[in-house]
Amino acid sequence: MSPEEYERMLPRKRVAAGVLFFDPRGRVLLVDPVYKPLWEIPGGAVEQDESPRAGAAREVAEELGLEWEPGRLLGVDWRGPRPGRSESLAYVFDGGVLGEDRLAGVRLQAEELGAMDFVAVDRIRERVPERLAMRVEACVRAREQGLTVYLEYGVPV
Numbered sequence: 001m002s003p004e005e006y007e008r009m010l011p012r013k014r015v016a017a018g019v020l021f022f023d024p025r026g027r028v029l030l031v032d033p034v035y036k037p038l039w040e041i042p043g044g045a046v047e048q049d050e051s052p053r054a055g056a057a058r059e060v061a062e063e064l065g066l067e068w069e070p071g072r073l074l075g076v077d078w079r080g081p082r083p084g085r086s087e088s089l090a091y092v093f094d095g096g097v098l099g100e101d102r103l104a105g106v107r108l109q110a111e112e113l114g115a116m117d118f119v120a121v122d123r124i125r126e127r128v129p130e131r132l133a134m135r136v137e138a139c140v141r142a143r144e145q146g147l148t149v150y151l152e153y154g155v156p157v
Helices: 003-009 052-064 121-126 130-145
Strands: 014-022 028-033 043-045 073-079 088-097 113-119 149-152
Touching: 014 052, 014 130, 028 121, 043 052, 052 088, 052 113, 073 130, 088 130, 113 121, 121 130, 130 149
Parallel strands: 014 088, 073 149
Antiparallel strands: 014 028, 014 043, 028 113, 073 088
């Protein structure tokens, strides 16, 4: 079997990249997508032939209008297949603290985002899906401890 034939047989995974931005009080930036009911962190699908790090930077530029250099990797979360969806990997990068100077440059992409808000970590579950809340909480802890965490279904393994 040729390398090309072998590669065509390999499974494909969806990949997403998100960013945790913080305000000076330690709250996490959430964005309100206009196309779904619950809030998210900035980020989205990684495109073909694009690294997760480059995808995170592109998504931040598109959604928030910020030219930004991704910080360190905080975590990777694997989620298995479910009806109608393939398995996926979600990478979460540290966006650092957004001060007033950087916030002044934020321009929400109106086609995708209706609002943004900084939310205390202990209030995240009120705004985002459960799977994302678990991922965000684990990545916030990893950031505080100077670690990178591997997750499956939002749970550290």
